[in-house]
Amino acid sequence: MIFFLIFCVTSGFSTLLNQDTLDVIYRYVQKTPFKKIFERSGSEASFINEAIPTAYDSRAVYPNCKSLTSVLDQKKCGSCWAFATTGSAADALCINGIANVIPSPQRQICCDNKCLEIPLKQCDYGCNGGVLTAASLYIENNGIVSDECIPYEENSSKPCFTSCSKEGVKMEVYKGLYAKIPSIMKVSENEMKKGIMIGGSIAVAMNVFQSFTLYKGGVYNRTDGDFLGNHAVRLVGWNDTAEVPYWIMINSWGTEWGMNGTCYYLKGKNLGNIESQTVYFSTTPPTYHGRQVSVSFSLIFIFLLVSFTAVLYLLSYVCGRINEGEKKRDLQEKEARTQMLREIGERRYKRGLKNRSSSSVRRRRLSSSENEDEKDTSTRMIDDSEEEEESEKDIEKVGLLS
Structure with a gap:
């Protein structure tokens, strides 16, 4: 062509x-x-x-x-x-x-x-x-x-x-x-x-x-x-x-x-x-005079035209490679930014999970401590009642003896 x-x-x-x-x-x-x-x-x-x-x-x-x-x-x-x-x-x-x-x-x-x-x-x-x-x-x-x-x-x-x-x-x-x-x-x-x-x-x-x-x-x-x-x-x-x-x-x-x-x-x-x-x-x-120069000049013109076309092709090839390199660098930078954002998101997600787990543990600890306090209180109440009953029993025992 x-x-x-x-x-x-x-x-x-x-x-x-x-x-x-x-x-x-x-x-x-x-x-x-x-x-x-x-x-x-x-x-x-x-x-x-x-x-x-x-x-x-x-x-x-x-x-x-x-x-x-x-x-x-x-x-x-x-x-x-x-x-x-x-x-x-x-x-x-x-x-x-x-x-x-x-x-x-x-x-x-x-x-x-x-x-x-x-x-x-x-x-x-x-x-x-x-x-x-x-x-x-x-x-x-x-x-x-x-x-x-x-x-x-x-x-x-x-x-x-x-x-x-x-x-x-x-x-x-x-x-x-x-x-x-x-x-x-x-x-x-x-x-x-x-x-x-x-x-x-x-x-x-x-x-x-x-x-x-x-x-x-x-x-x-x-x-x-x-x-x-x-x-x-x-x-x-x-x-x-x-x-x-x-x-x-x-x-x-x-x-x-x-x-x-x-x-x-x-x-x-x-x-x-x-x-x-x-x-x-x-x-x-x-x-070679003017009447014979047309063929030689045509050859020179073809040579110059082919050379010019080759230079244009080389320039377009170099520019294409440069553009491809720039696109590749842009894609790599984009992928790197995406990976960085993904890693940041994962770290934030993990940090959130960790915070939530620690909060639930604290809540469980608080609830367990509250339960233990209640148990201690009830235990103490039972012991007191038992002590009262025993004291009453002791009192009764003491009255019968008098």
């Missing part, structure tokens, strides 16, 4: 997980004790041991990639998350020789509307903001299209596109990428550098302060002014040889901002939390 219940619960739980949720479960489980179950393999595993240069710029390494050399403008729509993730995906497609296009953020903000429930609810809301994790997994499963097919319109209220919005252009969806999510709290510099070298760029989340909007050049190294909200950008390189180490950033605020839309951003200090969350794309799938 228990195993049947576990099967039903597991089956029902699995139906609640869409593909994107299963994907993110895998990526987050990489940071848990279950990591060995989902061990990755392939070219990226050996890449970690390769020497990482002190300075790197994907734009110089891949100068023909349109996405790496183009700066787009999100305008007044809060779609930075879509620009950062589609741009990073287009960079990975280009450096791997799959496609060389400028991506369409418009398709992303209109079509990516699913939420991830694990570990926290993460949703994309078009022009009202989004999350890098959910966006990157949408791209892994649904690919990207070119900006030529679906040009940017600064409007996320339109229905999802099933064909190009521009007439005469055939819709082509570019797939073959896997989203890499190193962490959601703190990412090491080497992980970020590795992501840039593997995918051409990484999408990062950051906090924006007023000073960032006024940036014109140099290394941005302060967070002055009011906090304005969260933002997402791409990092395409770094420089550790400069007097102040920095990341090379491509923003989505047009070419009039910063240095033609780019920025040198302080590296190694997690300024504005820019080194806290990142995603990038690769053509190398993990040994």
Whole structure:
């Protein structure tokens, strides 16, 4: 019965997980004790041991990639998350020789509307903001299209596109990428550098302060002014040889901002939390990726459920034994009190009998003594009468003699 219940619960739980949720479960489980179950393999595993240069710029390494050399403008729509993730995906497609296009953020903000429930609810809301994790997994499963097919319109209220919005252009969806999510709290510099070298760029989340909007050049190294909200950008390189180490950033605020839309951003200090969350794309799938993790996750879920059930059973057993012991002690105490009361009653009863017997003896003694007194009295009376009779007789005897 228990195993049947576990099967039903597991089956029902699995139906609640869409593909994107299963994907993110895998990526987050990489940071848990279950990591060995989902061990990755392939070219990226050996890449970690390769020497990482002190300075790197994907734009110089891949100068023909349109996405790496183009700066787009999100305008007044809060779609930075879509620009950062589609741009990073287009960079990975280009450096791997799959496609060389400028991506369409418009398709992303209109079509990516699913939420991830694990570990926290993460949703994309078009022009009202989004999350890098959910966006990157949408791209892994649904690919990207070119900006030529679906040009940017600064409007996320339109229905999802099933064909190009521009007439005469055939819709082509570019797939073959896997989203890499190193962490959601703190990412090491080497992980970020590795992501840039593997995918051409990484999408990062950051906090924006007023000073960032006024940036014109140099290394941005302060967070002055009011906090304005969260933002997402791409990092395409770094420089550790400069007097102040920095990341090379491509923003989505047009070419009039910063240095033609780019920025040198302080590296190694997690300024504005820019080194806290990142995603990038690769053509190398993990040994177990999101589409294959459902069975393994179900096994883990069953194991956890069985363990939880065993703990509950053990707790109920211990509590039952404790209750039985308390009941037994209560019964023993009750029996002891009953026995004590019985003994007290018997002693009182015996004492009462003894008192009654002693009273009857005293009464008998009193009555016997009274009887003896009466007998003595009567005896004395008889003796007196006899003495009187004898005296009379003696008197008579005395008179006859005279």
